[in-house]
Amino acid sequence: MAEVLVYVDHLDGAVRKPTLELLTLARRLGDPVAVALGAGAADTAATLAEHGAVKVLTADAPEFADYLVVPKVDALQAAYDAVSPVAVLVPSSAEGKEIAARLAVRIGSGLITDAIDLTADAKGPVATQSVFAAAYTTNSRITQGTPVITVKPNSAPVEPAAVAGSVEELAVTFGSAATGTKVVARTPRESTGRPELTEAAIVVSGGRGVNGAENFAIIEALADSLGAAVGASRAAVDAGWYPHSNQVGQTGKSVSPQLYIASGISGAIQHRAGMQTSKTIVAVNKDAEAPIFDLVDYGIVGDLFQVVPQLTEAIKARKG
């Protein structure tokens, strides 16, 4: 059966959820061959095999951490040359898109980014995308070379599909461009203990209406009662109330959870661009005319300082 290359996003060997979703999609196209790079790469193998990776290619070298993006492209290209896959799938993170873009240029292939679904027919993969701030859904395919496709988190279920996967070390020779951009310092983001924003099943977001960094505790309390991630509008981020890494929208993270709860957010097009594909949308806003209400499945016109704590208490009471 044809092989499909899957680029693995992991943190010291812990495979991140979007990669497991990618394996679900990859199995629609062929046999997944995973490529895991950097510290802990070999530790990913068991999890990947449980989710259908027939082979895991691993490589570790200081270059992966010490230089930006290009060493990973060299490695992915080495895997591509070794496997001759029918498609290359990469998670749609900022870095993932850059890796995919450079690979596409190198191997002379078309590129599709931010797919939200993948199917296959006789002519190859068809990618579904959501465009113009989710006003349209498109189906596209790649007509030249081996399709290189990046896929957004939450685009497919994680499905166990255990195989007796093999692990092989991938031989990588770094080109001269690999060491062009040096990472002189790295500060890992501190974990909040909450789910990753892009991966979370529920996202609870606050905007300008939250009116102060200290008040975000109300949003966090609701999030914690639901086991949710916390998001913020750009207005809240620009005001310094919440970190930029939690911004939802065009220039922040794009999320597609089962449930999105927006409080004190008006629903500007750039915010919608990052959350409109959420399955269920709920909003609390004191302005009945706020555009966010055009999107909601359930909306409360009211003061978030009343509604949100009451909601949190009601959830806690039910959960006991």
Next chain:
Amino acid sequence: MSLRIVVCVKYVPDASGDRHFADDLTLDRDDVDGLLSELDEYAVEQALQIAGDYDGDGDAEVTVLTVGPEDAKDALRKALSMGADKAVHVEDDDLHGTDALGTSLVLAKAVEKTGYDLVICGMASTDGTMGVLPAMLSERLGVPQVTLLSEVSVEGGTVKGRRDGDAATEQLEASLPAVVSVTDQSGEARYPSFKGIMAAKKKPVESLDLGDLDIEAGDVGLEGAWTLVESATERPARTAGTIVNDEGKGGDQLAEYLVSQKFI
């Protein structure tokens, strides 16, 4: 040494307008006003700041470059009125429908023809929102990519910057020439002054077509595109949701809704 900065700017349909597809499934540009992509204003701003801070042997010069239709001149004018020195417009009927790979080819050739030490891009275009062109440009030009920077500076022959990545914040460094992209966290873009707007009218705008760049028409445009949009459907309007006025029990009602939807 002088410092030659080329800023890649895109002319995009206004995001607050009603963007839709034309019959050939490319973007319909007729019905929506276009403008300089807001995210590329940040790139122009950083270019002007780097040029202003530059104290090498020669001068720093900022050229703005766009690949786009006739109207894309508006985007160049805006960037010139912000303070860029000159502009290059790559315009050719055969470019209609070009995909990211094709655009990166055209930009790379145009950047090389213009001459550069530093290329600055926005983080993503506000219409295509792929965020891939800076990486592609770096690959094609064979120079380092220093991308998605929330802070950038040039010291001597080195570009430095801060990248707020998904898992970590990184301090990056590369030797010039290089390709940089900046985010909307890099600092508010200036408004053109009246003087700037007047001055922009006299600044040179060079027009180039595919022939000037030695690019075959078949390598770009809809024909040359390596991705094919097969269908585009308008997302069905969301079925109108339930909207309730809070009369003291809004939080409890919301909790009941969440229970009914099995979220609790």
